[in-house]
Amino acid sequence: MTNPVQMDDPAETLLPSSLLDALYGGLLDAAPWEGFLRVLQAWLDSSYATLILTVPGASTPGMWLTPGADPQVAEDYLDFFTADPFIGLPEGEVVLFADFVDQTAKQNAEFRRAFLEAAGGDQILGVDLRATSGFEARIRVTRDQSRPHFDRAARDRLQALVPHIRTAIRLYERLATIGTEQGVFQGAIEQMAVATIILDHGGRILRTNARADLLLGQADGIVRTGDRLVLGGRDEQKALETLLRTLGAESDPRTVPPVRLRLERPSGARDLAIVGQPVAGPAFMRGGAAAAVALFVSEPGARTGPSPEAIRDLFQLTPAEAQLAAALANGASLIDAADRLGVTHNTVRGHLRAIFAKTGVRRQSQLVHLLNARLP
Numbered sequence: 001m002t003n004p005v006q007m008d009d010p011a012e013t014l015l016p017s018s019l020l021d022a023l024y025g026g027l028l029d030a031a032p033w034e035g036f037l038r039v040l041q042a043w044l045d046s047s048y049a050t051l052i053l054t055v056p057g058a059s060t061p062g063m064w065l066t067p068g069a070d071p072q073v074a075e076d077y078l079d080f081f082t083a084d085p086f087i088g089l090p091e092g093e094v095v096l097f098a099d100f101v102d103q104t105a106k107q108n109a110e111f112r113r114a115f116l117e118a119a120g121g122d123q124i125l126g127v128d129l130r131a132t133s134g135f136e137a138r139i140r141v142t143r144d145q146s147r148p149h150f151d152r153a154a155r156d157r158l159q160a161l162v163p164h165i166r167t168a169i170r171l172y173e174r175l176a177t178i179g180t181e182q183g184v185f186q187g188a189i190e191q192m193a194v195a196t197i198i199l200d201h202g203g204r205i206l207r208t209n210a211r212a213d214l215l216l217g218q219a220d221g222i223v224r225t226g227d228r229l230v231l232g233g234r235d236e237q238k239a240l241e242t243l244l245r246t247l248g249a250e251s252d253p254r255t256v257p258p259v260r261l262r263l264e265r266p267s268g269a270r271d272l273a274i275v276g277q278p279v280a281g282p283a284f285m286r287g288g289a290a291a292a293v294a295l296f297v298s299e300p301g302a303r304t305g306p307s308p309e310a311i312r313d314l315f316q317l318t319p320a321e322a323q324l325a326a327a328l329a330n331g332a333s334l335i336d337a338a339d340r341l342g343v344t345h346n347t348v349r350g351h352l353r354a355i356f357a358k359t360g361v362r363r364q365s366q367l368v369h370l371l372n373a374r375l376p
Helices: 017-030 033-043 071-083 105-117 152-191 208-217 234-244 308-313 317-331 334-341 345-359 363-375
Strands: 046-054 064-065 123-130 137-141 195-200 207-208 223-224 228-231 259-263 272-278 290-297
Touching: 017 152, 033 046, 033 152, 064 234, 123 152, 137 152, 137 334, 195 208, 207 208, 208 223, 228 234, 234 272, 272 363, 308 317, 308 345, 317 334, 317 345, 317 363, 334 345, 345 363
Parallel strands: none
Antiparallel strands: 046 064, 046 137, 123 137, 195 207, 195 290, 223 228, 259 272, 272 290
C-alpha cells in the first residue's frame, strides 16, 4: 500500500511570486528593500513594514527603512530606539508585541502607549534575525487602529517568509562587503593615478574610474567614440582587438596572458603604458556584454604627489594653503604656484608662512620632504 502524497505546508504556498521577486530582485535596486517592504505591507494588510539593520547596543540604527511612513513618525520612533521594548526576540521566530511585552505592568503603561504612538500603530508583528558577523536584522509589521488585530494566519504567513528573508539578508551582507572591498581597491588605484577601463567582448566601455574619464576627456592617443574605446596607434588598436577576439566563449581567460602596450600621444606628452588584463569571470558570462578586459593605463615616470585634500586633513590647513602645499610637493616653484593658483606672490608667501607654522618646518625644502614622506 502506497503512502498518500503529502501536500506542501499551506503557509508556504501562500507566498506569491511577486513578494519573492521583490525580496530577491530588490537587492539590486538603487534603493534596496524598499520595494519588498511595500509589497510585504500590502500582503499582510498592514499600515507599515519596517526593516532595521543594527549592531546590538548601538544608540542609532545603521539602517532604518519604512516606506510610506510620515517622516515625523520615523523621527518619533528614533527617540525611543535605545529604549525599544520590542527587541531581543527569539531568533527567527515571529512574535506579536502584545505577547512579548508585559501588558500588565502599570509602571510601564505610559511609556508603552507613547512607544506605540511613535511606532505608528498598536499592533506589531516582529522577527529578529542575527547574522554571524554580529549585526541584527529586525522586521516589524504594524497595523494602526483602523485595521483588525493580527491573527494566527498573519503570523504564520510572515513565519513562512522568514527563511527567504534570512537568505536575502545574507546576500545583502555579501553585496555590501563586496562593495566596501571594491571601494578600498578602487581608492588604492586612484591614489596611484592609474586609469582603469573595463571593456566587454565587443570592445564597448562598461566602466571607467575618475582617472580614466579625465584621460579620455583629453582625447590624446586614447579616445572614447560613442561607447567604444579607440587607441590612436594602429598597432596598439590591432593588439587590443586581437586580445578581445582571443577571449571568446570557448577560451579560458585565466590562460590568456595580459597584453602590454606603449602608446604615443599626438600632443607629445609622455607615452601611455597600457596593460590589458583578461577578466576571469564565470564561464557562463564569457562573451557578449560581459566584462572581457580591464585596461590599466598610466604614465611611466609621471610624478604624482599628495592631494590637497589629504594635506589639508593631515595638517589642518585652509583650502588655499593646502593647494599651495600640494603644488610645492609636486615640484612647482613658489612663483609657478602663485601663477597656477591665480594669486599674487605676496599672497603665496603669506600662505607659506602659515604652512610653516602649522607643519613645524622652517624651509620650503623641508616642507616638500615632509609632505612626500608623510603622504603617498
